Amino acid sequence: MTPRVNYEDDIFFLSSIVKSLSNGIELDIDPEFFRDKIIEDIAFVNMTLNRLKDSLQENAYLIRRTEYMRELARAVQVFCNFLDSVNSSESALGEALRDSSETVQRYRSEQAEVLNYLNRTIRSEKTQVTEEEHIVSQDEYRFLLEDQDDD
Helix, strand or coil: CCCCCCCCHHHHHHHHHHHHHHHHHHHHCHHHHHHHHHHHHHHHHHHHHHHHHHHHHHCCCCCHHHHHHHHHHHHHHHHHHHHHHHHCCCCHHHHHHHHHHHHHHHHHHHHHHHHHHHHHHHHHHHHHHHHHCCCCCCCHHHHHHHHHHHH
């Protein structure tokens, strides 16, 4: 049995982590205490966003899939904005993280691809739903025609 993924809560929690990381970058906290932890958290968020995207990609028949993809796309965008701010931060911690700028850039590129995939998929599913709304199934035709035959 496959485990049930709580997309809404998982995405919310990841967004909270990114918000905390963003606040940390802006504060004048000591890099010697927090640098390694922030790098670990960035790697964790990157990996988890990728895993959530993969899970949604595999579960094409998930009932609220498009909604979860929208939420995930927002979280990925916030993470991308944070990664951009890491390289431009003037704080002591931001300067200490410059040593990891290649890794941060790699994560930023990965998440840009994730965001592109999510946006394409959301647009595609929206188009499919719109087209399906105008299609009348054989059962619906039968039902409609039976009502007329009874009159």
